[in-house]
Amino acid sequence: EHTVARIAAGEVVERPASAVKELVENSVDAGADSVDVTVEEGGTELIRVADDGRGMNETDVRAAVREHTTSKIEGLEDLESGVTTLGFRGEALHTIGSVSRLTIRSRPQDGAEAGGAGTELVYEGGEVTSVEPTGCPAGTIVEVEDLFYNTPARRKFLKTTATEFAHVNRIVTRYALANPDVAVSLTHDGREVFATTGQGDLQAAVLAVYGRDVASAMIPVDADGDELPPGPLESVTGLVSHPETNRSSREYLSTYVNDRAVTADPIREGIMGAYGTQLGGDRYPFVVLFLEAPGETVDVNVHPRKREVRFDDDDSVRRQVDAAVEAALLEHGL
Ligand code: ADP
Numbered sequence: 001e002h003t004v005a006r007i008a009a010g011e012v013v014e015r016p017a018s019a020v021k022e023l024v025e026n027s028v029d030a031g032a033d034s035v036d037v038t039v040e041e042g043g044t045e046l047i048r049v050a051d052d053g054r055g056m057n058e059t060d061v062r063a064a065v066r067e068h069t070t071s072k073i074e075g076l077e078d079l080e081s082g083v084t085t086l087g088f089r090g091e092a093l094h095t096i097g098s099v100s101r102l103t104i105r106s107r108p109q110d111g112a113e114a115g116g117a118g119t120e121l122v123y124e125g126g127e128v129t130s131v132e133p134t135g136c137p138a139g140t141i142v143e144v145e146d147l148f149y150n151t152p153a154r155r156k157f158l159k160t161t162a163t164e165f166a167h168v169n170r171i172v173t174r175y176a177l178a179n180p181d182v183a184v185s186l187t188h189d190g191r192e193v194f195a196t197t198g199q200g201d202l203q204a205a206v207l208a209v210y211g212r213d214v215a216s217a218m219i220p221v222d223a224d225g226d227e228l229p230p231g232p233l234e235s236v237t238g239l240v241s242h243p244e245t246n247r248s249s250r251e252y253l254s255t256y257v258n259d260r261a262v263t264a265d266p267i268r269e270g271i272m273g274a275y276g277t278q279l280g281g282d283r284y285p286f287v288v289l290f291l292e293a294p295g296e297t298v299d300v301n302v303h304p305r306k307r308e309v310r311f312d313d314d315d316s317v318r319r320q321v322d323a324a325v326e327a328a329l330l331e332h333g334l
């Protein structure tokens with residue numbers, strides 16, 4: 001049984017960043033106003049995600065690491081609709097715990113247990129090894145130590161600390177930018193990489209994540225309805241950088257469809273088309289762009305663990321994104 005879980009884990013948890021994604025999603029789902037992510041050695045030694053979300057009592061914590069347990073499926077309808085958009089339901093903690101040493105400390109925000117002690121559960125290689133009362137703040141702290149310690153092949157496949165951390169950074173950055181009302185921080189090997197306040201708007205989040213030079217180069221995009229050419233997109237909003245502020249990597253293109261961080265060729269091509277030759281070869285702008293599209297026009301389940309989406313009508317999406325970004329640049333004389 002544990003072998004099966006470990007094999008499945010390879011599918012679900014490819015690298016530290018995939019575990020970070022699951023843990024941060026859980027924190028956001030738990031209604032957290034603040035999410036603090038701490039990693040060591042690119043996440044291979046330690047991943048800690050601390051939130052002030054609703055928290056769990058002992059029963060909830062025990063249930064959380066069981067296979068196929070989720071508090072999030074309401075009914076059959078839920079199963080058939082967008083459930084897989086956030087991955088397979090109810091497996092993340094169980095799966096991560098089967099390939100690491102997982103510790104959960106949690107205390108409920110409300111209810112009878114709110115004032116009492118919290119619960120600390122330790123789960124190692126797929127077994128609950130201890131459950132004890134502990135003093136902890138209301139909310140949840142999940143620690144993942146020694147990821148893949150019992151799957152040497154997977155451990156060997158990991159890249160350098162810098163590369164693994166870059167993946168972690170990208171995931172946390174995308175959450176921070178999409179949730180300016182949540183205070184998100186990221187710390188690597190004792191150094192704070194960024195911290196958003198959770199008080200501001202998108203512009204404030206960009207300032208916290210990318211710094212003043214980038215933030216001051218951002219131009220608002222805000223197109224909907226008649227301002228867009230015909231196509232599935234109902235609106236395109238966000239920020240794009242002045243062409244002089246650019247990088248040689250696509251990493252700074254943060255694009256979202258219906259609030260989910262995604263990548264799609266027509267979106268990227270639309271953005272790049274709007275800049276035309278202004279960026280120079282192989283240069284990419286800083287972009288944080290939110291697209292709204294009716295669910296039936298976009299397939300978010302190309303691969304449940306990947307961020308790729310597919311549209312029914314790529315050409316229209318490309319034209320719509322191009323037009324929205326071009327209008328924003330034009331308004332700034334670009
Ligand atoms: P899923 O998120 O798909 O339900 P997970 O394995 O990620 O599955 O989590 C299992 C359950 O544990 C969740 O449904 C939720 O009830 C609980 N849980 C996990 N993380 C948190 C958290 N940070 N705060 C509160 N509850 C959590």
Ligand code: MG
Binds near residue numbers: 090
């Ligand atoms: Mg989850």
